[in-house]
Amino acid sequence: MNPFNLPLAPTLQADLSQSGKQSGTDAINNSRDLFYALIHISEHYHALPVAYQYVKQQLDSINDNYAADFSSKYSPAHLGLLIKKASGEHPYPLPGSELNACLKQYAPVFFTELSWLGNITHAATSQSPLAIELMAVYLRLINAPHTIANNRDIYHAWVLNAGIQLPTIHTITFAQQTDVSDEIFDFAALQLALGQFPRVFFPEILGFTLSYCQSLSLPEQFFPDPKTAQLPGFFAARTGQRQQELAQIGNLIKAYINEFSEETDAIWQRIQCGFRLHQHHLERCDQALSAHFHGSLSPRQAMEKLVVSLLPGAIGNHGKIRLGSRTLDEWFSEKPFKSANFLASLLLSPYIDRTKPENSKLLTLFEFNGPMFGVLDDNGKTVVKDWLMSELNPGLQKTKKAQSAQVKVGLKTITASGAAKSASAEITFTAPVPTKPVPYGSLSNRELYFYLVNNDLYPGVLPVAKAKVQRILTISRYINRLPLRHYSHPAFDKYIETLYQKEKKAYKPLGRKPNLPKEAYVWGIEQFAPTILTDGCWLQNVQQLNYFPNHTIGAYLYKIYRDECGNGVQEQNHPHIYQQLLDSQHIKLPAINTKEFSKHPCFIDSAFDIPVYLMAISKFPNFFLPELLGLNLAIEISGLGNVYLRLSEELKFYGIQSAIVDVHTSIDNLATGHTALAVNAIKFYLDDIAANFGDDVMQAHWRRIHTGYCSLTTASLCFKYSLIKHYKLKRPQDATTGKPDAPPTEPVKAKAPAK
Numbered sequence: 001m002n003p004f005n006l007p008l009a010p011t012l013q014a015d016l017s018q019s020g021k022q023s024g025t026d027a028i029n030n031s032r033d034l035f036y037a038l039i040h041i042s043e044h045y046h047a048l049p050v051a052y053q054y055v056k057q058q059l060d061s062i063n064d065n066y067a068a069d070f071s072s073k074y075s076p077a078h079l080g081l082l083i084k085k086a087s088g089e090h091p092y093p094l095p096g097s098e099l100n101a102c103l104k105q106y107a108p109v110f111f112t113e114l115s116w117l118g119n120i121t122h123a124a125t126s127q128s129p130l131a132i133e134l135m136a137v138y139l140r141l142i143n144a145p146h147t148i149a150n151n152r153d154i155y156h157a158w159v160l161n162a163g164i165q166l167p168t169i170h171t172i173t174f175a176q177q178t179d180v181s182d183e184i185f186d187f188a189a190l191q192l193a194l195g196q197f198p199r200v201f202f203p204e205i206l207g208f209t210l211s212y213c214q215s216l217s218l219p220e221q222f223f224p225d226p227k228t229a230q231l232p233g234f235f236a237a238r239t240g241q242r243q244q245e246l247a248q249i250g251n252l253i254k255a256y257i258n259e260f261s262e263e264t265d266a267i268w269q270r271i272q273c274g275f276r277l278h279q280h281h282l283e284r285c286d287q288a289l290s291a292h293f294h295g296s297l298s299p300r301q302a303m304e305k306l307v308v309s310l311l312p313g314a315i316g317n318h319g320k321i322r323l324g325s326r327t328l329d330e331w332f333s334e335k336p337f338k339s340a341n342f343l344a345s346l347l348l349s350p351y352i353d354r355t356k357p358e359n360s361k362l363l364t365l366f367e368f369n370g371p372m373f374g375v376l377d378d379n380g381k382t383v384v385k386d387w388l389m390s391e392l393n394p395g396l397q398k399t400k401k402a403q404s405a406q407v408k409v410g411l412k413t414i415t416a417s418g419a420a421k422s423a424s425a426e427i428t429f430t431a432p433v434p435t436k437p438v439p440y441g442s443l444s445n446r447e448l449y450f451y452l453v454n455n456d457l458y459p460g461v462l463p464v465a466k467a468k469v470q471r472i473l474t475i476s477r478y479i480n481r482l483p484l485r486h487y488s489h490p491a492f493d494k495y496i497e498t499l500y501q502k503e504k505k506a507y508k509p510l511g512r513k514p515n516l517p518k519e520a521y522v523w524g525i526e527q528f529a530p531t532i533l534t535d536g537c538w539l540q541n542v543q544q545l546n547y548f549p550n551h552t553i554g555a556y557l558y559k560i561y562r563d564e565c566g567n568g569v570q571e572q573n574h575p576h577i578y579q580q581l582l583d584s585q586h587i588k589l590p591a592i593n594t595k596e597f598s599k600h601p602c603f604i605d606s607a608f609d610i611p612v613y614l615m616a617i618s619k620f621p622n623f624f625l626p627e628l629l630g631l632n633l634a635i636e637i638s639g640l641g642n643v644y645l646r647l648s649e650e651l652k653f654y655g656i657q658s659a660i661v662d663v664h665t666s667i668d669n670l671a672t673g674h675t676a677l678a679v680n681a682i683k684f685y686l687d688d689i690a691a692n693f694g695d696d697v698m699q700a701h702w703r704r705i706h707t708g709y710c711s712l713t714t715a716s717l718c719f720k721y722s723l724i725k726h727y728k729l730k731r732p733q734d735a736t737t738g739k740p741d742a743p744p745t746e747p748v749k750a751k752a753p754a755k
């Protein structure tokens with residue numbers, strides 16, 4: 001097993017006992033509320049336990065209703081069947097005149113597509129080959145050919161062109177569009193909720209993604225004929241791309257099962273459950289939209305509903321009467337009842353006259369003197385007749401479809417099992433079973449590190465994380481002077497250029513042996529491990545910014561984050577490159593997601609200060625956006641000029657790999673690299689604020705950006721001096737013996753982290 005895949009172990013559980021309802025949570029009563037909270041998760045993190053329960057309850061329901069259909073044992077052949085099971089053409093397409101109204105209905109689902117993969121790599125999984133590969137799939141999907149946010153804009157423009165004004169996705173108005181079906185928001189909220197727990201639901205996410213990749217979107221199903229309705233091109237582009245990913249998803253499922261082979265069958269059940277969950281929501285939305293646009297159920301759907309409604313009184317009343325290979329009682333007793341199979345068998349039975357369906361024996365059963373007289377009223381008989389006519393005379397059915405309104409549906413009352421209960425996802429929150437509380441507020445940074453690396457499992461840490469960020473920002477604000485009294489783009493450009501030139505001029509090539517001994521560098525490399533093994537973490541949630549009108553800022557930041565993760569290529573992943581460096585120096589450390597890592601005696605306490613701050617602020621990308629923009633600039637610009645160039649030469653002098661330094665020197669460059677992206681993001685943000693709120697407010701936000709910029713120094717201060725103090729005065733302790741290493745001659749150089 002690859003140990004870096006262990007953070008994806010199928011046994012992972014989330015501890016929600018300390019993140020129960022807070023004051024605002026009461027507002028989350030249904031999937032629309034949850035949808036809104038998850039779009040604004042940076043401010044509504046109290047919704048996380050509700051989101052978790054929402055997913056869990058649905059998975060339990062799928063298991064209750066469909067587990068009998070799952071293959072109990074995993075085999076590549078069974079997986080192959082799942083991959084090949086493509087959705088067919090819709091039996092009841094919509095007229096082209098309904099296209100734009102359908103797009104309005106479908107928008108919440110389309111706008112949140114793939115959100116369940118947005119956080120698939122984060123601090124805990126940054127070196128996992130499985131997570132990196134899945135991120136690669138995600139990156140290919142969201143770039144096919146436009147980004148998700150761009151596609152959303154195009155979608156808006158398309159429906160606007162048809163005279164439909166869609167509210168923007170981040171508004172409460174969007175979530176409360178009463179003319180959009182509940183089922184649509186149930187689906188969209190699920191897509192968002194899954195993404196909050198990428199590890200706990202990893203097998204289900206694999207299955208969910210497989211179903212997503214092999215299914216046509218509902219608009220494509222409803223409007224299969226381009227002569228009737230021309231769908232926007234991005235539908236076909238995305239569908240084409242996701243079909244190309246099917247094989248890779250299959251490979252990932254195989255790889256995951258191989259990694260945790262002792263739990264193969266349990267994982268396989270969960271993958272199938274995730275797959276079925278996606279299919280189930282597609283079907284529910286299909287039924288809801290069919291009902292919405294047809295004004296009734298399709299004849300087949302109406303027949304299925306009718307049969308299901310008769311089931312409670314039907315069992316045990318049919319003696320030995322058979323349909324196909326089974327008795328009717330066997331059909332009716334099966335759970336879940338397979339209505340599609342039942343109706344297919346019924347159509348092939350002697351009860352049906354396939355040439356003249358209106359003369360079928362089935363219809364006479366319900367007439368006077370028939371064995372089932374009184375079971376159906378006139379409406380019910382019409383349902384049966386319409387179904388027969390539609391199935392055996394499809395040409396007639398298409399013209400009669402709109403007239404078959406005898407069963408006003410009602411899809412809100414149809415569930416997966418066919419049982420009559422509310423399908424609108426009313427969310428009831430049950431407080432989690434309390435476990436021993438973690439005193440987050442009194443934990444040291446060393447202890448907090450574990451909970452922040454694993455914050456998807458411990459959402460209870462978030463209030464403490466937010467307070468910590470606010471503390472550091474407050475200090476930063478009061479101890480730093482604003483360099484530009486009045487912000488303007490030219491002044492900002494000049495300021496950045498001055499910083500850069502100063503760094504550049506300070507560079508002097510290494511002409512002699514470095515001042516510090518090799519041991520000092522090796523020890524410093526070890527102390528930076530908690531920081532660089534989580535490289536990129538401050539941006540790990542910036543995909544949330546995608547949902548806001550100024551999503552270009554999020555796009556700039558996500559571009560940086562992608563690079564930190566190696567763009568789905570392990571060899572280019574920064575934590576991986578640092579791991580190679582540690583390995584080359586025989587520095588053996590536990591995995592960062594374990595308590596053993598943060599308890600490791602080799603680290604000085606303050607080695608956790610920077611990553612704890614970076615991971616804490618990462619959870620609030622919207623709330624702390626200006627500060628995050630400034631912090632990001634500080635990190636990226638620290639990779640330029642003198643310090644890194646010299647460090648690279650010094651490492652090479654001692655034969656130490658310098659790849660982690662070199663990659664930052666190039667990728668953080670000011671012309672087109674991360675520093676340029678960081679600068680552009682700031683300008684774009686301030687432009688937006690100025691345009692919306694005026695110059696005074698923009699200047700206040702510049703102040704916040706600068707506070708964020710300075711916060712890196714504030715958060716690093718203790719570490720910087722501790723490095724010197726520990727190396728010079730105490731000397732580093734040998735990680736295995738606890739005894740001091742060879743005495744150093746000079747203090748280790750303290751510098752900003754390589755990012």
Ligand SMILES: [Fe+2]
Nearest residue numbers: 535564574755
């Ligand atoms: Fe980096």
Ligand SMILES: [Fe+2]
Nearest residue numbers: 636668674755
């Ligand atoms: Fe960078």
